[in-house]
Amino acid sequence: MRKFPQLAAALGALLLALGPLGLWAQGLPPSGQGAPGQLGPGQLAPGQLAPRRPTSDPTTPGKLATPAAPLLLGGAPAVPARGTAADTMRVFSLQDLAELVFANHPIVKQAVLLSAEARTQVQQARGGFDPKLGAGFDRKVFGGTNYYNNWANELKVPLWPGGVDLKASYDRYVGTYVNPEHRTPVGGLAGIGLSVPLGQGLLIDARRSTLRQARIMVDAAEADRVKQINEVWLQAAKDYWNWYYAYQQTALIQEGVALAEGRFQAVSRRVDVGDQAPIDSVEARITAQDRLVQAEQLRVELQNARLVLSNHLWNGDAQPVELPTRALPQDPALARLDTAELSRLRTQAAVQHPTLRKLDAKIRQLGIEERYRREMLKPKINASGTLLSQGDFYRNEVPATYNFGWDNYKVGVDFAFPLFLRQERGKLQYTRIQVQENVLEQQQSRRTILNRVDASYNTLKAYERQLAIQALTIENQRVLLRAELAKFNLGESTVFLINARETKLIDLRLKLASMQASYEKSLAELYYYAGTRTQGNE
Numbered sequence: 001m002r003k004f005p006q007l008a009a010a011l012g013a014l015l016l017a018l019g020p021l022g023l024w025a026q027g028l029p030p031s032g033q034g035a036p037g038q039l040g041p042g043q044l045a046p047g048q049l050a051p052r053r054p055t056s057d058p059t060t061p062g063k064l065a066t067p068a069a070p071l072l073l074g075g076a077p078a079v080p081a082r083g084t085a086a087d088t089m090r091v092f093s094l095q096d097l098a099e100l101v102f103a104n105h106p107i108v109k110q111a112v113l114l115s116a117e118a119r120t121q122v123q124q125a126r127g128g129f130d131p132k133l134g135a136g137f138d139r140k141v142f143g144g145t146n147y148y149n150n151w152a153n154e155l156k157v158p159l160w161p162g163g164v165d166l167k168a169s170y171d172r173y174v175g176t177y178v179n180p181e182h183r184t185p186v187g188g189l190a191g192i193g194l195s196v197p198l199g200q201g202l203l204i205d206a207r208r209s210t211l212r213q214a215r216i217m218v219d220a221a222e223a224d225r226v227k228q229i230n231e232v233w234l235q236a237a238k239d240y241w242n243w244y245y246a247y248q249q250t251a252l253i254q255e256g257v258a259l260a261e262g263r264f265q266a267v268s269r270r271v272d273v274g275d276q277a278p279i280d281s282v283e284a285r286i287t288a289q290d291r292l293v294q295a296e297q298l299r300v301e302l303q304n305a306r307l308v309l310s311n312h313l314w315n316g317d318a319q320p321v322e323l324p325t326r327a328l329p330q331d332p333a334l335a336r337l338d339t340a341e342l343s344r345l346r347t348q349a350a351v352q353h354p355t356l357r358k359l360d361a362k363i364r365q366l367g368i369e370e371r372y373r374r375e376m377l378k379p380k381i382n383a384s385g386t387l388l389s390q391g392d393f394y395r396n397e398v399p400a401t402y403n404f405g406w407d408n409y410k411v412g413v414d415f416a417f418p419l420f421l422r423q424e425r426g427k428l429q430y431t432r433i434q435v436q437e438n439v440l441e442q443q444q445s446r447r448t449i450l451n452r453v454d455a456s457y458n459t460l461k462a463y464e465r466q467l468a469i470q471a472l473t474i475e476n477q478r479v480l481l482r483a484e485l486a487k488f489n490l491g492e493s494t495v496f497l498i499n500a501r502e503t504k505l506i507d508l509r510l511k512l513a514s515m516q517a518s519y520e521k522s523l524a525e526l527y528y529y530a531g532t533r534t535q536g537n538e
Contacts (some may be wrong), residue, residue, distance in 0.1 A: 234528045240309055
């Protein structure tokens with residue numbers, strides 16, 4: 001039995017001697033040393049999120065001091081304090097992201113083209129009122145005989161009121177075999193007149209209907225533009241806060257690695273002097289190794305989150321850019337919303353939401369179509385009249401008998417009416433059904449949108465309460481960890497309990513960071529469901 005103390009001391013010395021070798025064998029750097037491309041406990045490279053700090057008290061070998069970890073116990077900052085001159089240059093804020101997204105994002109630029117595309121449709125519809133100039137020439141000569149020499153010219157100017165067409169013409173039909181009813185003097189005939197629809201097309205016709213619908217669709221395209229930009233910004237904001245959470249995870253775990261390695265060093269010293277069982281150093285080393293594995297996993301997640309956020313970053317030359325590794329996310333503002341802001345968002349959602357605006361434009365467009373289809377139920381009666389004059393009417397010697405006057409004219413009336421109107425009645429009924437469908441869809445969409453706004457607001461309020469409780473829980477866990485460290489220094493606790501308290505505190509801080517990121521994402525969703533963007537980016 002007397003040999004057990006000597007055996008324990010020898011085992012402890014052997015573990016200390018083999019500790020670095022065992023770590024190198026596992027591909028992990030020993031305490032105080034850095035592997036190639038990896039930071040050691042006391043080093044800080046550019047872009048490093050949190051340096052590792054020794055946690056043993058240099059004045060008392062083997063005694064565990066309170067860790068100087070801001071993420072865990074509220075000690076001195078392990079990362080540059082936000083707001084310092086050096087750190088401010090590295091912070092990539094949400095406003096910076098908004099400026100880049102709204103200025104250079106391809107989808108945002110594509111959304112702007114929607115309004116331009118709708119305006120081109122209006123321009124096309126206006127083409128229905130463009131003046132048209134037409135001409136035709138036919139001549140036949142055979143066997144020395146001039147069979148016919150026909151030359152027809154017409155200028156048609158569509159007018160908006162009443163679907164009237166203003167016409168000016170010049171015709172010259174001469175020759176041996178020209179139809180007498182078309183024959184003109186050798187100098188030709190000039191005419192000026194009107195074509196007026198008296199039945200179908202008097203109140204509205206196809207060209208007026210097309211133009212009015214095209215103008216309405218500009219509003220629908222604008223609603224589509226706003227909705228598409230809002231969707232891009234919502235995804236960008238979510239990716240930003242995912243990056244923030246990945247950054248916080250990495251910082252917390254790196255702080256935990258520093259604490260675990262410092263504790264391993266302190267426990268090893270106590271084992272060396274025989275104040276603690278050698279197995280405690282093994283447990284401390286396992287904790288450090290486990291956190292190193294977590295740190296490596298989270299480092300990859302942080303890189304991936306940075307890449308996902310880079311999907312939204314483009315420069316002014318339409319070239320993709322990547323978020324630099326030295327960039328830091330801003331702290332969440334956690335802006336609170338009151339009932340007055342909720343009421344404003346509900347009002348805006350009920351009136352200005354892009355989905356409702358688009359449906360409203362669609363209903364107005366179908367209203368124009370329904371009016372046109374009702375017009376098509378009327379009989380088609382077109383009256384035309386033309387005042388005629390000899391072709392060289394501009395000459396003074398032309399007799400008044402052949403000049404423009406009420407005695408020289410040409411009139412005509414066209415009539416057509418389908419007896420059953422099945423095609424027109426079917427199209428009218430189909431349009432009315434479409435109107436009803438869009439009205440019902442608008443009602444349901446408005447209710448869904450308002451409920452989503454209320455649900456997002458309720459989620460935010462729940463997060464506010466949870467964040468307050470979580471902050472108190474973290475403070476209590478810090479007190480518990482400090483007490484456990486004090487008990488350990490008095491020999492009344494174990495490394496296992498300290499690791500358990502510390503791991504719990506890390507988990508609580510991770511949960512707090514997750515809740516903060518979720519709060520900001522829920523805030524972005526609230527404004528998105530209201531049909532706008534988060535404050536400062538409207």
